[in-house]
Amino acid sequence: MSKTIVVAIGGNSLISDPKHVTVPAQYEAAYATAKNMAALIVSDNRLAIVHGNGPQVGFILRRAELAKHELHMVPLDSCVADTQGALGYNIQTAVRNVLGGLHQVRNVSTIVTEVVVDRDDPSFKAPSKPIGSFMEETEARMHMQKDGWSVVEDSGRGWRRVVPSPRPIEILELDVIRQLVESGTVTIAAGGGGIPVIRDDKDHYVGVEAVIDKDLAASLLAQNLGADVFVISTAVEKVCLNFGKPDQLALETISLKEARTYMAQGHFAKGSMLPKIEAMVEFVEESGNTGIITDPAHLASALDGKAGTRIVPD
Numbered sequence: 001m002s003k004t005i006v007v008a009i010g011g012n013s014l015i016s017d018p019k020h021v022t023v024p025a026q027y028e029a030a031y032a033t034a035k036n037m038a039a040l041i042v043s044d045n046r047l048a049i050v051h052g053n054g055p056q057v058g059f060i061l062r063r064a065e066l067a068k069h070e071l072h073m074v075p076l077d078s079c080v081a082d083t084q085g086a087l088g089y090n091i092q093t094a095v096r097n098v099l100g101g102l103h104q105v106r107n108v109s110t111i112v113t114e115v116v117v118d119r120d121d122p123s124f125k126a127p128s129k130p131i132g133s134f135m136e137e138t139e140a141r142m143h144m145q146k147d148g149w150s151v152v153e154d155s156g157r158g159w160r161r162v163v164p165s166p167r168p169i170e171i172l173e174l175d176v177i178r179q180l181v182e183s184g185t186v187t188i189a190a191g192g193g194g195i196p197v198i199r200d201d202k203d204h205y206v207g208v209e210a211v212i213d214k215d216l217a218a219s220l221l222a223q224n225l226g227a228d229v230f231v232i233s234t235a236v237e238k239v240c241l242n243f244g245k246p247d248q249l250a251l252e253t254i255s256l257k258e259a260r261t262y263m264a265q266g267h268f269a270k271g272s273m274l275p276k277i278e279a280m281v282e283f284v285e286e287s288g289n290t291g292i293i294t295d296p297a298h299l300a301s302a303l304d305g306k307a308g309t310r311i312v313p314d
């Protein structure tokens with residue numbers, strides 16, 4: 001029986017080699033990712049793909065910095081929109097080409113997606129998400145005064161801009177995404193967590209300078225689509241306790257209760273695995289269905305229960 005599957009892939013999955021980050025190199029990485037998803041895209045399953053965009057947003061901001069003596073700066077919501085289009089184009093082309101190589105035909109489409117956040121979200125008063133390149137202190141303080149940026153010193157490596165990371169609460173294009181997914185179209189949506197927008201005093205939608213966590217947005221999309229399975233593709237095949245230590249332990253199946261216990265015990269790093277586990281817990285709790293975390297090479301086998309970490313209801 002066919003299933004609805006939402007797969008979240010990281011922005012770094014679209015850059016296989018940090019020394020080769022050109023657009024053609026990013027396409028090749030997208031093609032490799034699509035090949036890893038071949039079993040999903042040729043099946044009868046309904047598929048939505050959510051991608052990250054951290055490195056690519058950084059590239060846009062860096063270009064703007066270098067060209068600031070001639071051109072305007074680019075607002076962060078526009079950066080997310082730009083990457084949704086560019087990365088969506090790469091991914092949908094890669095998926096089509098993988099399908100073609102397997103003599104299969106399937107519609108593929110990218111949706112530029114706005115995600116509503118609460119303008120009173122606590123993160124707006126305490127920005128913490130680093131974006132863009134490192135700066136000298138003088139440049140950082142100039143941006144503080146001229147552009148109203150929040151900046152922090154980052155572990156002796158230099159100064160960096162930090163922005164709010166509010167929780168996603170509504171996907172504006174949900175009905176369109178649902179129609180596409182249910183029609184069998186491989187649908188790329190909510191890229192980079194979605195373009196962050198708020199409702200202003202006039203009840204108008206307005207973009208804001210913020211970054212929405214991609215995995216939380218993907219979890220919300222999976223919940224709203226009634227997905228049977230939610231998959232997060234990341235850098236490791238399985239979630240581990242005591243990661244990187246001699247007593248590292250790979251997890252195959254964990255319950256919601258176990259996941260919450262491990263989070264409380266501090267097993268998952270705040271900037272990497274923790275938001276993925278949080279996103280999975282929200283999906284499994286809301287849907288009663290299964291979540292999977294694995295790496296790109298094991299996507300197909302993880303869906304067959306032969307790899308990855310599965311998060312299941314209590």
